[in-house]
Amino acid sequence: MPTELDAALHAIPGYAERAQAADAIRQRLGEHRRSLLTVDPTAISLGQARQQITEQLVDFAGRESLPADLAGHGWGRAWRDSMRHAEQQNLQAILSEASTLADSRVRLCIERNSAPALEHLHQRLRDVLFEARGTSRLRDVTLAYEEIRQAQKTITIQVMNPGPAECRGNIRPTLDLLHTAGEIADQFEQWPRWTRDGKPGSPQYDERPPWPAGEDMNRLDYTTAYLKWATTSPARFWVPTIPQLQAAAVRHHQLEEARLLHAQAVRNGYTPADRWTIPAELSVDTMLGRLDMKETANV
Structure with a gap:
């Protein structure tokens, strides 16, 4: 098989x-x-x-x-x-x-034309999340979900770090990109990491993410508990193509900058001390619309 x-x-x-x-x-x-x-x-x-x-x-x-x-x-x-x-x-x-x-x-075939492979994995992700919703064999579905993510990582690393595996340089930036933008399209909305007073500022790294996480909260562990959360969460799961991943990374960076600028303005007294909201032009729906991607893999 x-x-x-x-x-x-x-x-x-x-x-x-x-x-x-x-x-x-x-x-x-x-x-x-x-x-x-x-x-x-x-x-x-x-x-x-x-x-x-x-x-x-x-x-x-x-x-x-x-x-x-x-x-x-x-x-x-x-x-x-x-x-x-x-x-x-x-x-x-x-x-x-x-x-x-x-x-x-x-x-070269993979590096120059990875979109069909990643689109195939995106559809498989939707199928697996749908299956997880109505099965008692959650362990088997979890293994299938993890295999999809590993395949996504393999292809994305090969495209973002081209050449033979033994000749590739540091792949850490690609792995970080996959974590922040490559698995949940609206991760910023799901886990904004506001300051303790509820206003935007420096991220609070002790704030727990909404998904079940181990000791390293910045790492996604593909457990049955994680998949149970995925089937009931409003989070928008996806397997982005390379241009989609890059667009999502740019959006994530722009959101971080906008949030920190707002926090600085509050501290300087230029802006009322209210909680910052994501601008419409940086919303996940706006991004997906620009990418002509109407459906993510949430169920």
């Missing part, structure tokens, strides 16, 4: 063909390497082959003129063994380069 990540990636046009090519070449490269490691004790060594060929060439040249096509002349077993060895080494180099190229094409 395909994983959520596999199913999402196969929603990308052209991905299946590129992945199949990469898998086939990788398999052949592995088989070829194993065959080279299998040593036939009866086979002539490359050093012996070179010595025998050298002697044959000298003897032949002493009796008659050397042929124009030395490579095409039959020089016996030593020649065949040495040529076969060279061919195998060359083929391994070619297979290795082809494998690297095929993997690169798979990565």
Whole structure:
């Protein structure tokens, strides 16, 4: 059964063909390497082959003129063994380069066209939240929800931090972006972290979030308790595409700035000391309207 990540990636046009090519070449490269490691004790060594060929060439040249096509002349077993060895080494180099190229094409396919994969995961998220609402097998649904989020993280990191995994730099900013804007579209509204007097100011980091959380309140733990909260919460869950994620991150930053500016104005006496409200132009509905995304995954 395909994983959520596999199913999402196969929603990308052209991905299946590129992945199949990469898998086939990788398999052949592995088989070829194993065959080279299998040593036939009866086979002539490359050093012996070179010595025998050298002697044959000298003897032949002493009796008659050397042929124009030395490579095409039959020089016996030593020649065949040495040529076969060279061919195998060359083929391994070619297979290795082809494998690297095929993997690169798979990565580029994902990096340049991730939207269908993330849209597929968004629909799966809606299905899973709907299923969680009416099932007693909440553990199974929780595992499916976590798998969707892991697939989202894998794809988003690959797009935001392109290139082979071993060459990627710091992915912490991408993970932070996913947490603040990539899971709940209206997280700012759900957990604004006002000051203790109810007015905007510096965030109160000891204020508990509305969802069940562990010791690290800034981390979303995918437990059955979290999924129970998700099915009854007004929060608007989503799996955003990369442009949607970036737009949500900009909105989150603008809200933080507007809230802190209001708090400063209150402290300086320029603004009445009332609780700040989110401006209409920065509301989540306005953002989703600009993104032409009318439905989030809340149920």
